[in-house]
Amino acid sequence: MVLLSITITAKNEAPVIDKVLNNLIKQLNDINHEMILIDNWSSDNTFQILKKYENDHIKVFRYKGSKGSARNFALKKADGKYVMALDADQVYLNLDKFLRDYFSRYSSYSVKIGRSSFPIISPKELLMNVGGWRDLQFAEDWDLWFRLAEACKYIYLIDYDWVFGEHIRSHKNNYSLISKILKYMLKYRDLYIVGLPIRPQNIYNKFFYQLGMVLSFFKNEKKIVYNCTKYLEIPTDKIESEMDWDLQFHYNLIRYQLLTCKNKPIFSEVLSKFENYLKRNYSL
Structure with a gap:
């Protein structure tokens, strides 16, 4: 095998x-x-x-x-x-x-x-x-x-x-304007379907996010409300504002499993390593 x-x-x-x-x-x-x-x-x-x-x-x-x-x-x-x-x-x-x-x-x-x-x-x-x-x-x-x-x-x-x-991504920088627009439309459609709580800050991204929500109604893959996504933005005194959303979401996914799953030792171990890393690399 x-x-x-x-x-x-x-x-x-x-x-x-x-x-x-x-x-x-x-x-x-x-x-x-x-x-x-x-x-x-x-x-x-x-x-x-x-x-x-x-x-x-x-x-x-x-x-x-x-x-x-x-x-x-x-x-x-x-x-x-x-x-x-x-x-x-x-x-x-x-x-x-x-x-x-x-x-x-x-x-x-x-x-x-x-x-x-x-x-x-x-x-x-x-x-x-x-x-x-x-x-x-x-x-x-x-x-x-x-x-x-x-x-x-x-x-x-x-x-x-x-x-x-x-x-190596330099060969991907020559998109046409139409391709870039299509990319943003699909990106925000799928972000909405997944339920990833990303909130666009500028007016252009807000427009594409709203357009993506509309496009999601024509997609076979419908939005699923996952329980764990409710935990992604839970504030914690161990994470300062300088920590980006990607790491914060992964951190909170581990916390979610530590709180809700039976096999807690493995998640406790991983979370401890995560927090030690944050202490070394961020102002915590």
Whole structure:
């Protein structure tokens, strides 16, 4: 049986995908793994590049859909006991060290690390049980994390920045005005569907948020009111205003599970590490 399936969904990543994949392959020689590579209907030659890597351990597919549905397609194609979903524009480092930590201490949970570019590592069965990713283009990861937290199976590990190398995004800066407008419309539609309490501050983002709410009525994926999202903005004397919303929400997801789940020791341990990190890095 395959121990670990590494899934990557890529769209128009031709300038960077070779670098990302070659870096990954070098780190995985001693791990029983497979790779599931999905080209999400790129308009460049990303699919042709991915096909060069195809072998008995690397499967390549083409799929057309949202980022969330593409991730879910990869999940269903994976044969591993565990699934590690990664991004196609991020160089990862020290994965062997991280995987030792995960398998020795957290392997019955779904784990997220870093501020971006690491969607999840999890038992495949757990991801399937909560429904995997929904058909969303944005915030599809938060939507999954909320469902995992309500199942008492979500952990955010702080202070793992040493896993992240270069995040290569310069090839994504040449969007047309129409593409940028469409992106904002879909972004705020999906933020509303997920229930992520992000409140736009300027008039333009407020306009797109209102437009996104309207667009959500025409989306098959409807808004779900997750219990845990009510806890995301709960104030705490341990978090100062300088702490951004991303870390605050992850912190409160751990607090939510500590308060509502039976298996409290693991969440108490993770929360303690989180707070020690905050003390070292913020004015607490």
